[in-house]
Amino acid sequence: MPQTPSxxxxxxxxxxxxxxxxYRSGVRTPNAAQIQQITAHLSFxxxxxxxxxxxxFQNHKARERQKLRRRLCRHHQLLLLNNxxxxxxxxxxxxxxxPLPSPTTLTAAPLTPHGHSxxxxxxxxxxxxxxQGYNLHEAPIPGLELAGKLDSVETQEExxxxxxxxxxxxxxxxxxxxxPPCCRPLKTLDLFPTKSTGLKDECSSxxxxxxxxxxx
Amino acid sequence: MPQTPSxxxxxxxxxxxxxxxxYRSGVRTPNAAQIQQITAHLSFxxxxxxxxxxxxFQNHKARERQKLRRRLCRHHQLLLLNNxxxxxxxxxxxxxxxPLPSPTTLTAAPLTPHGHSxxxxxxxxxxxxxxQGYNLHEAPIPGLELAGKLDSVETQEExxxxxxxxxxxxxxxxxxxxxPPCCRPLKTLDLFPTKSTGLKDECSSxxxxxxxxxxx
DNA sequence: GCAAATTAATGATTTATTCAAG
DNA sequence: CTTGAATAAATCATTAATTTGC
Numbered sequence: 001m002p003q004t005p006s007x008x009x010x011x012x013x014x015x016x017x018x019x020x021x022x023y024r025s026g027v028r029t030p031n032a033a034q035i036q037q038i039t040a041h042l043s044f045x046x047x048x049x050x051x052x053x054x055x056x057f058q059n060h061k062a063r064e065r066q067k068l069r070r071r072l073c074r075h076h077q078l079l080l081l082n083n084x085x086x087x088x089x090x091x092x093x094x095x096x097x098x099p100l101p102s103p104t105t106l107t108a109a110p111l112t113p114h115g116h117s118x119x120x121x122x123x124x125x126x127x128x129x130x131x132q133g134y135n136l137h138e139a140p141i142p143g144l145e146l147a148g149k150l151d152s153v154e155t156q157e158e159x160x161x162x163x164x165x166x167x168x169x170x171x172x173x174x175x176x177x178x179x180p181p182c183c184r185p186l187k188t189l190d191l192f193p194t195k196s197t198g199l200k201d202e203c204s205s206x207x208x209x210x211x212x213x214x215x216x
Numbered sequence: 217m218p219q220t221p222s223x224x225x226x227x228x229x230x231x232x233x234x235x236x237x238x239y240r241s242g243v244r245t246p247n248a249a250q251i252q253q254i255t256a257h258l259s260f261x262x263x264x265x266x267x268x269x270x271x272x273f274q275n276h277k278a279r280e281r282q283k284l285r286r287r288l289c290r291h292h293q294l295l296l297l298n299n300x301x302x303x304x305x306x307x308x309x310x311x312x313x314x315p316l317p318s319p320t321t322l323t324a325a326p327l328t329p330h331g332h333s334x335x336x337x338x339x340x341x342x343x344x345x346x347x348q349g350y351n352l353h354e355a356p357i358p359g360l361e362l363a364g365k366l367d368s369v370e371t372q373e374e375x376x377x378x379x380x381x382x383x384x385x386x387x388x389x390x391x392x393x394x395x396p397p398c399c400r401p402l403k404t405l406d407l408f409p410t411k412s413t414g415l416k417d418e419c420s421s422x423x424x425x426x427x428x429x430x431x432x
Numbered sequence: 433g434c435a436a437a438t439t440a441a442t443g444a445t446t447t448a449t450t451c452a453a454g
Numbered sequence: 455c456t457t458g459a460a461t462a463a464a465t466c467a468t469t470a471a472t473t474t475g476c
Binding site for chain 2: 441442443444445
C-alpha cells in the first residue's frame, strides 16, 4: 500500500511510554509551549502533531478519571450493599471487596488550577457518590452493547467535520488570529454552507446548577 | 484609563450584528477557513481573534439551543399540567387555565431527566414530543426553524473536509506543530514540573448526576 | 443623577459524551 | 475493546445592565 491515509495518529510505543511518564509526573493539561515541546520531542520517534499530544492528554486524563470513578463507585456500592446486608453477607460468601485502589490516586490535593488564576470555590465537588445510580451511561451488562451500534447508515450530509476541537486547542495555543487590520472587508460572504445542526431536544435543564436568582 | 486590560473580547455592535446574521444564515460551526474569513471581515470593526469567532458560534449555538429547549419544555410542562388538570378543571369549572406561560408560573421546575443518552441525536427532528396536544403550531419562534431549513440544504461543492478540519485550523493558525523531525530532539525535557499544570481534580465527578431520578 | 450593589449576559475553559478507526 | 478525534454540555469568570439608596 502506498500509504494508508491513516486517518488518525498511531503513537509508537516510545511515544506512549513517554506520554505516560509525563502524565505520571503530573502533566495534565499542557499549554501551548509545553505541547510544542512534547511534540518536538516525540516527533523524534515518529510522526506526530501537536493536536495528537493535546488529545492524548485530554483523553488520558478523562479516562483515568473515569476508570477511577467507576472503581470507586463500584466500591461504594459494594460497601452499601454490605452495609445493608450486613448479616446476610456475613454469612454468605465473602465477596471480597478489594480494598480500594491505592489511596495515592484519589487525593490529588486541591492545588490551584494551573497558571491561570483563581482558586475555585466549586469545581471540586464530592468524589463520586452516586446516589443510587449505578449506570453511568455505561451499559453494564456486557454483550448488550449491540444496541449501541445500530444504525449503520451513512448519513452523509450530517454536519460533522469542519469545526474540530480548536476549542481548547486554540486556547491552549494562543493563536493570534490578529490579522493585519488591513484585511479586505469581504462584502457579505455568503459562502458558508448551512450545515445541519444538532438540536437534539432533551429537556433536561434540571440540575438547578448554579446561581438561580437567589443569593448570588 | 487608556485601555482596560480587559481580559476578554468585547464585540462591537457591528460585529455582533454580523455574527448574528451569519448565524441566522445557517452558519453554526465554521471551519478554519471560514473562521479566518469571518475574523478578517470583522476585524474591520474592531479587535478580534479567530478564537473569539469560534467561541462565539459555540456559545451562541449552545445557548440558542438551550433557550429553545427550555421554552419547549416549559410549554410541554404546561401542556401536561393542563392535561392533568383537565378533569379537575372540567368539574371545578372555570379555573382559568392560561394558555401560555405567564412567565411566573413554574420557574425551572425539576424536570425528569430524560434519558440523557440519546443513542443517535443526529437527526434534528423530534423536539420535545408534545403529548397529544392540539396546538402544535404554537411557537414559530423566528429564526428557529433550523431543523427544516438546515437539514435539506445544499452540500454541493462543500463536501466536508472531514479529517482535514483539525489540521486546517492549526495550519491556518501558524505554529505548525509538525516540526521537522530534525529539530532538536530535546533529550529529556525535564522542564515539566510535576506541579499543577492542571491537575486540579482527579476524582471529581462534578455534579455526579444531580438529577437523582428520585425514584419516582 | 450617580455610584455601590445586584443581576443578567456572555466570553472563555473544562469536562463529559459520542463517534469510529484499528 | 481500546483509544484517537470531535462535539456538546456544564462551568467559571468578567463585563454590561439594572436596581437601589442617597
